[in-house]
Amino acid sequence: MTSSNNTPVVGLVGLGAMGAGMAQSLRRAGHAPHVFDVRREAAEAFAREGGTACATLAELGAQCDIVVSVVVNAAQTESVLFGDGTTPGCAASMKPGSVFVMCSTVDPNWSVALEARLEKLGILYIDAPISGGAAKAASGQMTMMTAARPAAYEKAGAVLDAMAAKVYRLGDKAGAGSKVKIINQLLAGVHIAVAAEAMALGLREGVDPAALYEVITHSAGNSWMFENRMAHVLAGDYTPLSAVDIFVKDLGLVLDVARASKFPLPLSSTAHQMFMQASTAGYAREDDSAVIKIFPGIEVPGQKKEA
Structure with missing residues:
Protein backbone atom coordinates (compact mmCIF):
# COMPACT_ATOMS: atom_id res chain seq x y z
CA MET A 1 0.00 0.00 0.00
CA ALA A 174 22.18 -10.85 5.49
CA GLY A 175 24.81 -11.54 8.13
CA ALA A 176 27.44 -8.82 7.83
CA GLY A 177 25.33 -6.24 9.65
CA SER A 178 24.82 -8.55 12.61
CA LYS A 179 28.50 -9.51 12.68
CA VAL A 180 29.58 -5.88 12.91
CA LYS A 181 26.97 -5.22 15.62
CA ILE A 182 28.28 -8.19 17.62
CA ILE A 183 31.78 -6.69 17.50
CA ASN A 184 30.41 -3.29 18.52
CA GLN A 185 28.70 -4.94 21.50
CA LEU A 186 31.95 -6.65 22.47
CA LEU A 187 33.55 -3.22 22.80
CA ALA A 188 30.52 -1.59 24.42
CA GLY A 189 30.20 -4.31 27.08
CA VAL A 190 33.89 -4.40 27.89
CA HIS A 191 34.06 -0.60 28.04
CA ILE A 192 31.13 -0.39 30.49
CA ALA A 193 32.62 -3.11 32.67
CA VAL A 194 36.06 -1.53 32.79
CA ALA A 195 34.59 1.94 33.35
CA ALA A 196 32.75 0.55 36.36
CA GLU A 197 35.94 -1.13 37.57
CA ALA A 198 37.87 2.13 37.31
CA MET A 199 35.23 4.15 39.15
CA ALA A 200 34.96 1.43 41.80
CA LEU A 201 38.71 1.58 42.42
CA GLY A 202 38.50 5.35 42.74
CA LEU A 203 35.72 5.01 45.33
CA ARG A 204 37.70 2.37 47.21
CA GLU A 205 40.75 4.65 47.31
CA GLY A 206 38.73 7.61 48.57
CA VAL A 207 39.00 9.71 45.42
CA ASP A 208 36.17 12.21 44.97
CA PRO A 209 34.06 10.53 42.23
CA ALA A 210 33.01 13.80 40.58
CA ALA A 211 36.64 14.93 40.40
CA LEU A 212 37.70 11.55 39.01
CA TYR A 213 34.97 11.78 36.36
CA GLU A 214 36.06 15.29 35.38
CA VAL A 215 39.71 14.30 35.03
CA ILE A 216 39.14 11.03 33.14
CA THR A 217 36.69 12.58 30.68
CA HIS A 218 39.41 15.07 29.73
CA SER A 219 42.25 12.54 29.63
CA ALA A 220 43.51 9.70 27.47
CA GLY A 221 41.72 7.07 29.55
CA ASN A 222 38.28 8.34 28.56
CA SER A 223 35.78 6.41 26.46
CA TRP A 224 32.26 7.23 25.32
CA MET A 225 30.95 4.55 27.67
CA PHE A 226 32.88 5.93 30.66
CA GLU A 227 31.59 9.43 29.97
CA ASN A 228 28.00 8.30 29.45
CA ARG A 229 27.55 5.50 31.99
CA MET A 230 29.61 6.86 34.88
CA ALA A 231 27.43 9.98 34.73
CA HIS A 232 24.56 7.63 35.68
CA VAL A 233 26.61 6.34 38.60
CA LEU A 234 27.41 9.85 39.84
CA ALA A 235 23.72 10.71 39.67
CA GLY A 236 22.74 7.49 41.44
CA ASP A 237 20.24 6.97 38.63
CA TYR A 238 19.93 3.42 37.35
CA THR A 239 16.81 3.95 35.25
CA PRO A 240 17.32 1.34 32.52
CA LEU A 241 18.00 2.95 29.17
CA SER A 242 19.99 -0.22 28.47
CA ALA A 243 19.65 -2.83 31.19
CA VAL A 244 22.23 -5.15 32.74
CA ASP A 245 20.49 -8.15 31.15
CA ILE A 246 20.95 -6.65 27.68
CA PHE A 247 24.69 -7.23 28.06
CA VAL A 248 24.17 -10.64 29.61
CA LYS A 249 22.46 -11.44 26.29
CA ASP A 250 24.72 -9.50 23.92
CA LEU A 251 28.06 -10.58 25.36
CA GLY A 252 26.65 -14.11 25.42
CA LEU A 253 26.07 -13.79 21.67
CA VAL A 254 29.61 -12.45 21.21
CA LEU A 255 31.02 -15.47 23.02
CA ASP A 256 28.78 -17.90 21.11
CA VAL A 257 29.98 -16.53 17.77
CA ALA A 258 33.63 -16.73 18.81
CA ARG A 259 33.23 -20.19 20.35
CA ALA A 260 31.99 -21.57 17.03
CA SER A 261 35.38 -20.81 15.47
CA LYS A 262 37.37 -21.49 18.68
CA PHE A 263 38.44 -17.86 18.90
CA PRO A 264 39.55 -16.70 22.36
CA LEU A 265 37.94 -13.59 23.89
CA PRO A 266 39.38 -13.26 27.40
CA LEU A 267 38.19 -9.70 28.11
CA SER A 268 34.70 -10.36 26.76
CA SER A 269 34.45 -13.47 28.92
CA THR A 270 35.35 -11.53 32.06
CA ALA A 271 32.94 -8.70 31.25
CA HIS A 272 30.17 -11.23 30.63
CA GLN A 273 30.76 -12.78 34.04
CA MET A 274 30.55 -9.31 35.63
CA PHE A 275 27.16 -8.63 34.05
CA MET A 276 26.00 -12.14 35.01
CA GLN A 277 27.01 -11.44 38.61
CA ALA A 278 25.17 -8.10 38.58
CA SER A 279 22.07 -9.77 37.14
CA THR A 280 21.93 -12.55 39.71
CA ALA A 281 22.59 -10.02 42.51
CA GLY A 282 19.27 -8.38 41.69
CA TYR A 283 20.27 -5.65 39.24
CA ALA A 284 19.08 -7.38 36.05
CA ARG A 285 16.61 -4.66 35.06
CA GLU A 286 18.67 -1.70 36.22
CA ASP A 287 20.80 0.41 33.89
CA ASP A 288 23.88 -1.50 32.72
CA SER A 289 26.08 0.90 34.72
CA ALA A 290 24.73 -0.96 37.80
CA VAL A 291 27.49 -3.50 37.12
CA ILE A 292 29.53 -1.27 39.47
CA LYS A 293 27.42 -2.58 42.35
CA ILE A 294 29.16 -5.97 42.26
CA PHE A 295 32.35 -4.51 43.73
CA PRO A 296 32.69 -5.07 47.48
CA GLY A 297 33.58 -2.50 50.11
CA ILE A 298 32.49 0.62 48.25
CA GLU A 299 29.56 2.99 48.62
CA VAL A 300 28.34 4.26 45.26
CA PRO A 301 26.62 7.67 45.12
CA GLY A 302 23.01 7.47 46.17
CA GLN A 303 23.37 4.02 47.74
CA LYS A 304 24.19 3.24 51.36
CA LYS A 305 26.80 0.59 51.94
CA GLU A 306 25.26 -2.66 53.10
CA ALA A 307 26.02 -3.76 56.65
Whole structure:
Protein backbone atom coordinates (compact mmCIF):
# COMPACT_ATOMS: atom_id res chain seq x y z
CA MET A 1 0.00 0.00 0.00
CA THR A 2 2.09 2.88 -1.31
CA SER A 3 0.63 6.32 -0.64
CA SER A 4 -0.62 8.58 -3.41
CA ASN A 5 2.68 10.48 -3.56
CA ASN A 6 4.62 7.21 -3.96
CA THR A 7 5.87 7.37 -0.37
CA PRO A 8 5.98 3.83 1.07
CA VAL A 9 3.76 3.09 4.04
CA VAL A 10 6.02 2.26 6.98
CA GLY A 11 5.18 0.23 10.05
CA LEU A 12 7.27 0.03 13.20
CA VAL A 13 6.98 -2.63 15.89
CA GLY A 14 8.35 -1.93 19.37
CA LEU A 15 8.08 1.52 20.92
CA GLY A 16 10.77 1.06 23.54
CA ALA A 17 13.76 3.31 24.21
CA MET A 18 15.04 3.06 20.63
CA GLY A 19 11.86 2.30 18.69
CA ALA A 20 9.95 5.30 19.99
CA GLY A 21 12.68 7.65 18.81
CA MET A 22 12.91 5.94 15.42
CA ALA A 23 9.15 6.30 14.95
CA GLN A 24 9.46 10.00 15.76
CA SER A 25 12.24 10.33 13.17
CA LEU A 26 10.02 8.71 10.56
CA ARG A 27 7.24 11.16 11.38
CA ARG A 28 9.65 14.12 11.08
CA ALA A 29 10.67 12.81 7.65
CA GLY A 30 7.07 13.00 6.42
CA HIS A 31 5.88 9.47 7.09
CA ALA A 32 2.76 8.65 9.08
CA PRO A 33 3.97 5.41 10.65
CA HIS A 34 1.72 2.53 11.57
CA VAL A 35 2.91 1.36 14.99
CA PHE A 36 2.39 -1.67 17.20
CA ASP A 37 3.54 -2.33 20.74
CA VAL A 38 2.44 -4.94 23.24
CA ARG A 39 1.63 -1.95 25.44
CA ARG A 40 -1.41 -0.74 23.54
CA GLU A 41 -1.31 2.61 25.36
CA ALA A 42 2.20 3.31 24.01
CA ALA A 43 1.03 2.88 20.41
CA GLU A 44 -2.05 5.02 20.99
CA ALA A 45 -0.01 7.78 22.65
CA PHE A 46 2.32 7.90 19.64
CA ALA A 47 -0.55 7.93 17.15
CA ARG A 48 -2.21 10.92 18.82
CA GLU A 49 0.57 13.10 17.42
CA GLY A 50 0.49 11.53 13.94
CA GLY A 51 0.38 8.00 12.64
CA THR A 52 -1.80 4.95 13.21
CA ALA A 53 -1.89 2.58 16.17
CA CYS A 54 -2.50 -0.97 14.95
CA ALA A 55 -4.39 -3.38 17.18
CA THR A 56 -2.58 -6.43 15.81
CA LEU A 57 0.61 -7.34 14.00
CA ALA A 58 -1.44 -8.84 11.17
CA GLU A 59 -3.18 -5.49 10.68
CA LEU A 60 0.16 -3.67 10.56
CA GLY A 61 1.66 -6.15 8.10
CA ALA A 62 -1.29 -5.88 5.72
CA GLN A 63 -1.13 -2.09 5.55
CA CYS A 64 2.62 -1.51 5.21
CA ASP A 65 5.20 -1.71 2.45
CA ILE A 66 8.06 -1.68 4.96
CA VAL A 67 7.97 -3.12 8.48
CA VAL A 68 10.70 -2.09 10.94
CA SER A 69 11.10 -4.38 13.96
CA VAL A 70 12.78 -2.90 17.06
CA VAL A 71 12.43 -5.61 19.69
CA VAL A 72 14.89 -7.13 22.15
CA ASN A 73 16.08 -10.37 20.60
CA ALA A 74 15.67 -13.10 18.00
CA ALA A 75 12.83 -14.81 19.88
CA GLN A 76 10.77 -11.62 19.97
CA THR A 77 11.52 -11.01 16.29
CA GLU A 78 10.21 -14.50 15.50
CA SER A 79 7.00 -13.62 17.36
CA VAL A 80 6.67 -10.35 15.45
CA LEU A 81 6.90 -12.22 12.16
CA PHE A 82 5.29 -15.57 12.81
CA GLY A 83 3.16 -15.11 15.91
CA ASP A 84 3.25 -16.61 19.37
CA GLY A 85 1.01 -19.61 18.86
CA THR A 86 -2.16 -17.75 19.78
CA THR A 87 -2.06 -14.63 17.61
CA PRO A 88 -0.51 -14.35 14.13
CA GLY A 89 2.50 -12.23 13.32
CA CYS A 90 2.91 -9.81 10.44
CA ALA A 91 4.60 -12.10 7.89
CA ALA A 92 1.41 -13.86 6.79
CA SER A 93 -0.27 -10.56 5.90
CA MET A 94 2.72 -8.77 4.35
CA LYS A 95 2.49 -8.37 0.56
CA PRO A 96 5.04 -10.02 -1.73
CA GLY A 97 7.82 -7.53 -2.42
CA SER A 98 7.44 -5.77 0.93
CA VAL A 99 10.47 -5.30 3.18
CA PHE A 100 11.15 -6.45 6.75
CA VAL A 101 13.87 -4.49 8.58
CA MET A 102 15.31 -6.34 11.58
CA CYS A 103 17.01 -4.01 14.11
CA SER A 104 17.77 -6.39 17.00
CA THR A 105 21.15 -7.72 18.11
CA VAL A 106 21.11 -11.39 17.09
CA ASP A 107 23.32 -14.31 16.12
CA PRO A 108 24.46 -13.57 12.54
CA ASN A 109 23.68 -17.16 11.49
CA TRP A 110 20.09 -16.73 12.67
CA SER A 111 19.83 -13.56 10.57
CA VAL A 112 21.08 -15.40 7.48
CA ALA A 113 18.50 -18.14 8.05
CA LEU A 114 15.72 -15.58 8.51
CA GLU A 115 16.53 -13.98 5.16
CA ALA A 116 16.11 -17.37 3.46
CA ARG A 117 12.87 -18.03 5.33
CA LEU A 118 11.35 -14.70 4.33
CA GLU A 119 12.54 -15.07 0.75
CA LYS A 120 10.27 -18.12 0.42
CA LEU A 121 7.35 -15.85 1.38
CA GLY A 122 8.33 -13.20 -1.18
CA ILE A 123 9.42 -10.77 1.55
CA LEU A 124 12.66 -8.80 1.22
CA TYR A 125 14.86 -8.60 4.32
CA ILE A 126 17.35 -6.09 5.75
CA ASP A 127 19.73 -7.21 8.47
CA ALA A 128 19.93 -3.83 10.28
CA PRO A 129 21.12 -3.75 13.90
CA ILE A 130 21.25 -0.30 15.48
CA SER A 131 23.48 1.60 17.90
CA GLY A 132 23.67 5.00 19.55
CA GLY A 133 21.22 5.01 22.43
CA ALA A 134 17.77 6.46 22.98
CA ALA A 135 18.77 10.12 22.60
CA LYS A 136 20.39 9.57 19.21
CA ALA A 137 17.45 7.43 18.08
CA ALA A 138 15.08 10.28 18.96
CA SER A 139 17.16 12.85 17.06
CA GLY A 140 17.75 10.64 14.02
CA GLN A 141 21.49 10.52 14.77
CA MET A 142 21.91 6.81 15.47
CA THR A 143 23.90 4.29 13.44
CA MET A 144 22.55 1.35 11.43
CA MET A 145 24.78 -1.56 10.43
CA THR A 146 23.02 -3.10 7.48
CA ALA A 147 23.31 -5.88 4.95
CA ALA A 148 20.71 -6.75 2.33
CA ARG A 149 20.02 -7.59 -1.26
CA PRO A 150 20.00 -4.61 -3.66
CA ALA A 151 16.23 -4.87 -4.19
CA ALA A 152 15.63 -4.38 -0.46
CA TYR A 153 17.84 -1.29 -0.37
CA GLU A 154 16.09 0.09 -3.43
CA LYS A 155 12.72 -0.07 -1.69
CA ALA A 156 13.73 0.86 1.87
CA GLY A 157 16.96 2.85 1.60
CA ALA A 158 15.28 6.23 2.05
CA VAL A 159 13.41 4.94 5.12
CA LEU A 160 16.68 3.80 6.69
CA ASP A 161 18.19 7.22 6.02
CA ALA A 162 15.19 8.86 7.72
CA MET A 163 15.93 6.98 10.96
CA ALA A 164 19.73 7.14 11.14
CA ALA A 165 22.55 9.58 10.48
CA LYS A 166 24.85 6.75 9.43
CA VAL A 167 23.52 3.80 7.44
CA TYR A 168 26.41 1.48 6.69
CA ARG A 169 25.82 -0.96 3.81
CA LEU A 170 28.08 -3.86 4.67
CA GLY A 171 27.05 -6.59 2.25
CA ASP A 172 24.56 -7.74 -0.36
CA LYS A 173 23.05 -10.46 1.83
CA ALA A 174 22.18 -10.85 5.49
CA GLY A 175 24.81 -11.54 8.13
CA ALA A 176 27.44 -8.82 7.83
CA GLY A 177 25.33 -6.24 9.65
CA SER A 178 24.82 -8.55 12.61
CA LYS A 179 28.50 -9.51 12.68
CA VAL A 180 29.58 -5.88 12.91
CA LYS A 181 26.97 -5.22 15.62
CA ILE A 182 28.28 -8.19 17.62
CA ILE A 183 31.78 -6.69 17.50
CA ASN A 184 30.41 -3.29 18.52
CA GLN A 185 28.70 -4.94 21.50
CA LEU A 186 31.95 -6.65 22.47
CA LEU A 187 33.55 -3.22 22.80
CA ALA A 188 30.52 -1.59 24.42
CA GLY A 189 30.20 -4.31 27.08
CA VAL A 190 33.89 -4.40 27.89
CA HIS A 191 34.06 -0.60 28.04
CA ILE A 192 31.13 -0.39 30.49
CA ALA A 193 32.62 -3.11 32.67
CA VAL A 194 36.06 -1.53 32.79
CA ALA A 195 34.59 1.94 33.35
CA ALA A 196 32.75 0.55 36.36
CA GLU A 197 35.94 -1.13 37.57
CA ALA A 198 37.87 2.13 37.31
CA MET A 199 35.23 4.15 39.15
CA ALA A 200 34.96 1.43 41.80
CA LEU A 201 38.71 1.58 42.42
CA GLY A 202 38.50 5.35 42.74
CA LEU A 203 35.72 5.01 45.33
CA ARG A 204 37.70 2.37 47.21
CA GLU A 205 40.75 4.65 47.31
CA GLY A 206 38.73 7.61 48.57
CA VAL A 207 39.00 9.71 45.42
CA ASP A 208 36.17 12.21 44.97
CA PRO A 209 34.06 10.53 42.23
CA ALA A 210 33.01 13.80 40.58
CA ALA A 211 36.64 14.93 40.40
CA LEU A 212 37.70 11.55 39.01
CA TYR A 213 34.97 11.78 36.36
CA GLU A 214 36.06 15.29 35.38
CA VAL A 215 39.71 14.30 35.03
CA ILE A 216 39.14 11.03 33.14
CA THR A 217 36.69 12.58 30.68
CA HIS A 218 39.41 15.07 29.73
CA SER A 219 42.25 12.54 29.63
CA ALA A 220 43.51 9.70 27.47
CA GLY A 221 41.72 7.07 29.55
CA ASN A 222 38.28 8.34 28.56
CA SER A 223 35.78 6.41 26.46
CA TRP A 224 32.26 7.23 25.32
CA MET A 225 30.95 4.55 27.67
CA PHE A 226 32.88 5.93 30.66
CA GLU A 227 31.59 9.43 29.97
CA ASN A 228 28.00 8.30 29.45
CA ARG A 229 27.55 5.50 31.99
CA MET A 230 29.61 6.86 34.88
CA ALA A 231 27.43 9.98 34.73
CA HIS A 232 24.56 7.63 35.68
CA VAL A 233 26.61 6.34 38.60
CA LEU A 234 27.41 9.85 39.84
CA ALA A 235 23.72 10.71 39.67
CA GLY A 236 22.74 7.49 41.44
CA ASP A 237 20.24 6.97 38.63
CA TYR A 238 19.93 3.42 37.35
CA THR A 239 16.81 3.95 35.25
CA PRO A 240 17.32 1.34 32.52
CA LEU A 241 18.00 2.95 29.17
CA SER A 242 19.99 -0.22 28.47
CA ALA A 243 19.65 -2.83 31.19
CA VAL A 244 22.23 -5.15 32.74
CA ASP A 245 20.49 -8.15 31.15
CA ILE A 246 20.95 -6.65 27.68
CA PHE A 247 24.69 -7.23 28.06
CA VAL A 248 24.17 -10.64 29.61
CA LYS A 249 22.46 -11.44 26.29
CA ASP A 250 24.72 -9.50 23.92
CA LEU A 251 28.06 -10.58 25.36
CA GLY A 252 26.65 -14.11 25.42
CA LEU A 253 26.07 -13.79 21.67
CA VAL A 254 29.61 -12.45 21.21
CA LEU A 255 31.02 -15.47 23.02
CA ASP A 256 28.78 -17.90 21.11
CA VAL A 257 29.98 -16.53 17.77
CA ALA A 258 33.63 -16.73 18.81
CA ARG A 259 33.23 -20.19 20.35
CA ALA A 260 31.99 -21.57 17.03
CA SER A 261 35.38 -20.81 15.47
CA LYS A 262 37.37 -21.49 18.68
CA PHE A 263 38.44 -17.86 18.90
CA PRO A 264 39.55 -16.70 22.36
CA LEU A 265 37.94 -13.59 23.89
CA PRO A 266 39.38 -13.26 27.40
CA LEU A 267 38.19 -9.70 28.11
CA SER A 268 34.70 -10.36 26.76
CA SER A 269 34.45 -13.47 28.92
CA THR A 270 35.35 -11.53 32.06
CA ALA A 271 32.94 -8.70 31.25
CA HIS A 272 30.17 -11.23 30.63
CA GLN A 273 30.76 -12.78 34.04
CA MET A 274 30.55 -9.31 35.63
CA PHE A 275 27.16 -8.63 34.05
CA MET A 276 26.00 -12.14 35.01
CA GLN A 277 27.01 -11.44 38.61
CA ALA A 278 25.17 -8.10 38.58
CA SER A 279 22.07 -9.77 37.14
CA THR A 280 21.93 -12.55 39.71
CA ALA A 281 22.59 -10.02 42.51
CA GLY A 282 19.27 -8.38 41.69
CA TYR A 283 20.27 -5.65 39.24
CA ALA A 284 19.08 -7.38 36.05
CA ARG A 285 16.61 -4.66 35.06
CA GLU A 286 18.67 -1.70 36.22
CA ASP A 287 20.80 0.41 33.89
CA ASP A 288 23.88 -1.50 32.72
CA SER A 289 26.08 0.90 34.72
CA ALA A 290 24.73 -0.96 37.80
CA VAL A 291 27.49 -3.50 37.12
CA ILE A 292 29.53 -1.27 39.47
CA LYS A 293 27.42 -2.58 42.35
CA ILE A 294 29.16 -5.97 42.26
CA PHE A 295 32.35 -4.51 43.73
CA PRO A 296 32.69 -5.07 47.48
CA GLY A 297 33.58 -2.50 50.11
CA ILE A 298 32.49 0.62 48.25
CA GLU A 299 29.56 2.99 48.62
CA VAL A 300 28.34 4.26 45.26
CA PRO A 301 26.62 7.67 45.12
CA GLY A 302 23.01 7.47 46.17
CA GLN A 303 23.37 4.02 47.74
CA LYS A 304 24.19 3.24 51.36
CA LYS A 305 26.80 0.59 51.94
CA GLU A 306 25.26 -2.66 53.10
CA ALA A 307 26.02 -3.76 56.65
